[in-house]
Amino acid sequence: MADHIKVLLAEDEAALGQIIKESLETRDFKVVLCDNGEKAFEKFKSEALDILILDVMMPKKDGFTLAKEIRAIDDDIPIIFLTAKSQTADVVEGFSIGGNDYLKKPFSIEELIVRIHNLISRSKTQKTTKVLKIGAYTFDFPKQQLLYKSENPIQLTHREAHLLFHLIKNKNQVLDRSLILNKLWGTDDFFTTRSMDVFITKLRKKLKKDQSIQIINVRGFGYKLTD
Template sequence: MANTIKLLLAEDEAALGQILKESLETRDFEVILCENGDKAFENYKSEAPEILVLDVMMPKKDGFTLAKEIRAIDDTIPIIFLTAKSQTADVVEGFSIGGNDYLKKPFSIEELIVRVHNLVDRTKTQKTTKIITIGEFAFDLAKQQLKFKDEESIQLTHRESHLLFHLINNKNQVLDRSLILNKLWGTDDFFTARSMDVFISKLRKQLSKDENIQIINVRGFGYKLTD
């Protein structure tokens, strides 16, 4: 079908993997099911999926290691982590290495599908976005690159790019913390709030070459970008 989404699912729990595969296939998905990280990496290279759904705990190669290897060669494909972990450090690590979203087990197939569609649609939208100017920087959302004057471009992660895009779109206005957490992460719980703080700090560092650009923390409300 024309609207079919090609999805690579890496899940070592055979029963769960098969259930997810069959459920997704009844909803117009083409699913490539892999039982370990090594197989997932090979299928990623040969099958050209549109999105990756990776279990964090897998044999041979865990989801985080797999995501790092893929991000080294592909900055655009969306990645969702499936995890039984709820430790803040694990969630932050997942986002920091280039993950776009995560789902804690157990989860509903409907929730997974909504998140997949949101990420795939967002990725398609990025490809048509023009270069945005902010202070002395040029921001290319499609390539996820930030360039200061005539210097070499800085490669941003998915999350950094999306967060910067929304900050720029709301320049000189307070970007509501809960709103952006729900929009980009799908939830505004403690773990994602901590993750966003990490990404805000990274963006401040990336933009620090232009002293006029600031990302201000408006306590109790959110963040405001000024230039």
């Protein structure tokens, strides 16, 4: 329920930050508002939080830098980026450093709330997921690690782990591109499609030691993982 969700909102535009805070609080969320990245990082370390909403362009510490520092401590807490940026490279960077969603300004509070609930729900489900096997690899989803035989584990990013999880759970079946984009990214627009392609390429490289494993591009539909 919303009254159990505690949000850290990092937004340097005072008027917008206050509007978001008050709008969420009228819907029973608890909101900690910070106007720069340094304050937000301190609050992250001292508060028990459920989700982070980070503006990309902030003084003292921008949202991407803040997210990198947070991911070094916590792999699981959901992160939503707020930004006026719309360049493909910016969107891809946001996801690659561990962001879970990317909301472009201006946006509606209703849309933000839907995305918060979706991420909280997925986070709770994924925490109960056990270790999975794929070929000669062991995939520890909670730790976001791939282990090949007795070698040292390969650390995955937050987004890589989520995508691999769904590929394995749907092994030998075509994973619909639009379905997975909407499920993991919240949209299937051009920017997120490009981002997903980047992550597929990264996963192929990390699984290359077992040549029986393939992530096949099914043109016009999506991807299929086989081993």
